[in-house]
Amino acid sequence: MSFFRGQLANVVEWEEFRDDMIFWKWNNREIKKGSKLIIRPGQDAIFFDQGKIEGVFKDEGEYEVESEIVPFLSTLKGFKFGFNSGMRVEVLFVNTKEFIVKWGTKNAINIPTPQLPGGMPIRANGTFQFKVTDYVKLIDNVAGVKDSYLVEDVRLRITAILDQLLMKWITREGKDMFNLQANSFEIGNGIQEDLDMQVNSDGLEITRFNIMSFNYPKEIQEMITKSASHGMIGDMNRYKDVSMTDAIASGKSEGGNTATDMAGMMMGMNMAQEMVKGMNQSQSSNPQQQSQPQQNNNQSGAIPNFCPNCGNKTAGMNFCGNCGHKLA
Structure with a gap:
C-alpha cells in the first residue's frame, strides 16, 4: 500500500x-x-x-x-x-513583484520642428515598471494560450509602439525641441497613461515610466551647449573678463604663453585704472583733501611705488618702465 x-x-x-x-x-x-x-x-x-x-x-x-x-x-x-x-x-x-525594464529607441525619431524642415532626429532611453494586477484578464488573454510569460515579451510589446508615443507627447503643446529634458517628467507621464491602456486588457499595469535622457545629433548638441554657455555669460565684455580669469587661474601663463601673458597684463592694467579712478572719485568729493596731497607730493617729490596709470612697479624711476607715464 x-x-x-x-x-x-x-x-x-x-x-x-x-x-x-x-x-x-x-x-x-x-x-x-x-x-x-x-x-x-x-x-x-x-x-x-x-x-x-x-x-x-x-x-x-x-x-x-x-x-x-x-x-x-x-x-x-x-x-x-x-x-x-x-x-x-x-x-x-x-x-508578484514589480518589474523594472530598460528601454531605448533603436533608431532616431524624426520630430517635426519649424527650425528643421526634415525634422529633428532624436533618440531617448529610460526605464518603465509594471506588475500583474488582474488575474482574470491575465488568464483570459494570455495564460489561456501560453504556458509561461517573460518580461522580454512585455518589453518587445512596449517598444513596438514607443516611437509613436514619444512623437505624440514630444510634439504635444509645442514643447521646446532644444530642451526636452526639462519636459521629460510631463512627457513620461503621458506615455505611461497610454501604455497602461495598451496592457491593461492583459491584466498588467504600467506603474512608472521614466525618461533618463534625450540624445540629439552631435552638431545640434554642440549648438545647444554653446548657446547655453553664451546665455550664462550674458555679454561679450563679461565673456572677455571670464576668459582672462580662466587663463590666469589655469596656470598656463608660465612658460611664455603670449595669449595668457597678454591677458594677465590687460587685467593688471584694468585693475590699476579702476583703482586710480576710485581714488580720483574719492578726492573729487573732498577738494581740501585733494589739494593737500598734491602740494605734499610736489614739495617732497616722492616717487610712488606703483605706476598710477598701469599698476606696474616703478623701482624708484621718474618714468614708468612699462607705459612711460611721468612719476615725478
Missing part, C-alpha cells in the same frame, strides 16, 4: 522559476491524494479549471491539497479523492 501511495503523491510547485518570468503554468497533470502545494515568497498560486478561477492562494508555505486547498476551491469543494483517481486542474504561479 505504501508503494502505491508514493506513486500517487504529487508536489505542485513552480519548477522552472526565473526572476524574469511573469508567470508559469503547472498543467496537464492530476493532483492526487497526498499532493502538496508549495508557494515560495513573491509567488501567488491560482487554481483554475477550463479558464475559470477556482481559488487564489497568496501566503507562502507548504499546504496539503486535500485538506487545505480543495475545501476553498469555488466549484470543486465536493471533490473526493479516490484510491486511484485524482483531480485534473491547472495551477498558474504568478510572480
Whole structure:
C-alpha cells in the first residue's frame, strides 16, 4: 500500500522559476491524494479549471491539497479523492513583484520642428515598471494560450509602439525641441497613461515610466551647449573678463604663453585704472583733501611705488618702465 501511495503523491510547485518570468503554468497533470502545494515568497498560486478561477492562494508555505486547498476551491469543494483517481486542474504561479525594464529607441525619431524642415532626429532611453494586477484578464488573454510569460515579451510589446508615443507627447503643446529634458517628467507621464491602456486588457499595469535622457545629433548638441554657455555669460565684455580669469587661474601663463601673458597684463592694467579712478572719485568729493596731497607730493617729490596709470612697479624711476607715464 505504501508503494502505491508514493506513486500517487504529487508536489505542485513552480519548477522552472526565473526572476524574469511573469508567470508559469503547472498543467496537464492530476493532483492526487497526498499532493502538496508549495508557494515560495513573491509567488501567488491560482487554481483554475477550463479558464475559470477556482481559488487564489497568496501566503507562502507548504499546504496539503486535500485538506487545505480543495475545501476553498469555488466549484470543486465536493471533490473526493479516490484510491486511484485524482483531480485534473491547472495551477498558474504568478510572480508578484514589480518589474523594472530598460528601454531605448533603436533608431532616431524624426520630430517635426519649424527650425528643421526634415525634422529633428532624436533618440531617448529610460526605464518603465509594471506588475500583474488582474488575474482574470491575465488568464483570459494570455495564460489561456501560453504556458509561461517573460518580461522580454512585455518589453518587445512596449517598444513596438514607443516611437509613436514619444512623437505624440514630444510634439504635444509645442514643447521646446532644444530642451526636452526639462519636459521629460510631463512627457513620461503621458506615455505611461497610454501604455497602461495598451496592457491593461492583459491584466498588467504600467506603474512608472521614466525618461533618463534625450540624445540629439552631435552638431545640434554642440549648438545647444554653446548657446547655453553664451546665455550664462550674458555679454561679450563679461565673456572677455571670464576668459582672462580662466587663463590666469589655469596656470598656463608660465612658460611664455603670449595669449595668457597678454591677458594677465590687460587685467593688471584694468585693475590699476579702476583703482586710480576710485581714488580720483574719492578726492573729487573732498577738494581740501585733494589739494593737500598734491602740494605734499610736489614739495617732497616722492616717487610712488606703483605706476598710477598701469599698476606696474616703478623701482624708484621718474618714468614708468612699462607705459612711460611721468612719476615725478
